[in-house]
Amino acid sequence: xxxxxxxxxxxxxxxxxxxxxxxxxxxxxxxxxxxxxxxxxxxxxxxxxxxxxxxxxxxxxxxxxxxxxxxxxxxxxxxxxxxxxxxxxxxxxxxxxxxxxxxxxxxxxxxxxxxxxxxxxxxxxxxxxxxxxxxxxxxxxxxxxxxxxxxxxxxxxxxxxxxxxxxxxxxxxxxxxxxxxxxxxxxxxxxxxxxxxxxxxxxxxxxxxxxxxxxxxxxxxxxxxxxxxxxxxxxxxxxxxxxxxxxxxxxxxxxxxxxxxxxxxxxxxxxxxxxxxxxxxxxxxxxxxxxxxxxxxxxxxxxxxxxxx
Numbered sequence: 273x274x275x276x277x278x279x280x281x282x283x284x285x286x287x288x289x290x291x292x293x294x295x296x297x298x299x300x301x302x303x304x305x306x307x308x309x310x311x312x313x314x315x316x317x318x319x320x321x322x323x324x325x326x327x328x329x330x331x332x333x334x335x336x337x338x339x340x341x342x343x344x345x346x347x348x349x350x351x352x353x354x355x356x357x358x359x360x361x362x363x364x365x366x367x368x369x370x371x372x373x374x375x376x377x378x379x380x381x382x383x384x385x386x387x388x389x390x391x392x393x394x395x396x397x398x399x400x401x402x403x404x405x406x407x408x409x410x411x412x413x414x415x416x417x418x419x420x421x422x423x424x425x426x427x428x429x430x431x432x433x434x435x436x437x438x439x440x441x442x443x444x445x446x447x448x449x450x451x452x453x454x455x456x457x458x459x460x461x462x463x464x465x466x467x468x469x470x471x472x473x474x475x476x477x478x479x480x481x482x483x484x485x486x487x488x489x490x491x492x493x494x495x496x497x498x499x500x501x502x503x504x505x506x507x508x509x510x511x512x513x514x515x516x517x518x519x520x521x522x523x524x525x526x527x528x529x530x531x532x533x534x535x536x537x538x539x540x541x542x543x544x545x546x547x548x549x550x551x552x553x554x555x556x557x558x559x560x561x562x563x564x565x566x567x568x569x570x571x572x573x574x575x576x577x578x579x580x581x
Contacts, residue, residue, distance in 0.1 A: 274459055277463025278466040280326040281327075282467035282471075283326075285470075286471065287322070289477055315477070320363075324487045345457045347498065348457040354390035354490065355387065355390055355486040355490035356486050398419055399416050404502070426512070430485050430509070431485040431489065432539045433511055435539065437475060437555065439555045443562040451495050455495045458495045510561060515539040518543065521535075
């Protein structure tokens, strides 16, 4: 299953790169970002289209063979598509602004309501299926609120953790490893990300864009909610959590001190780049930190609460 998903993704992402180069679907690079990233201007972006499409095709294949994974798998796929479509709008605006000008991206006040809507729909459907009832209240209201926040938080955290070649793809694979045996969609996502990483390895020939990061965040949050424990996700996904917190702290500190910065640059991965770490060193070390967090999650799941299929 994982091998087939990787091959399908490899083909579709490669095809997407060919089309992106032909039509000029390149990534705009912020001039205020790390100066080492300026040479990446024009690299094909929105490669998440390729691996999300591969995920859908492989899942349909599992459905046809009777191994689709039931309602939990269907819910995860819908979360990936719903959140991915929000990210796709952002990607299209970025590409279009670089080519012909105009609106550069979705504003936070436009993006968050859409994310909350998708997260809420997921939470309402997921609450009766989740193995843990955390907030005892009538009609799963408390759990629905918790799962909605977890979904929206994860999507934005994984999005902020993107920005370096192979960083998000690699750490997402690590985060999902404890769930491979119980979540077919998680296994498929690992497979399609392996196919994507073939092209995203440094120096990247394609970036996943917001569609990819949003879809990954949706699957990661949903899989931990439905198959494990929502409170374990921040441990395994420690780097995405650190990335989003670094942005929040940077903005708050900047406003409080009227212009001073807590980090040289946020999200946190760019702070280490500004300290002089090579991009590949940041990526590898963040993978290692993620592996430690995921190993802790694995030990908790094995020792305290068995995985729920």
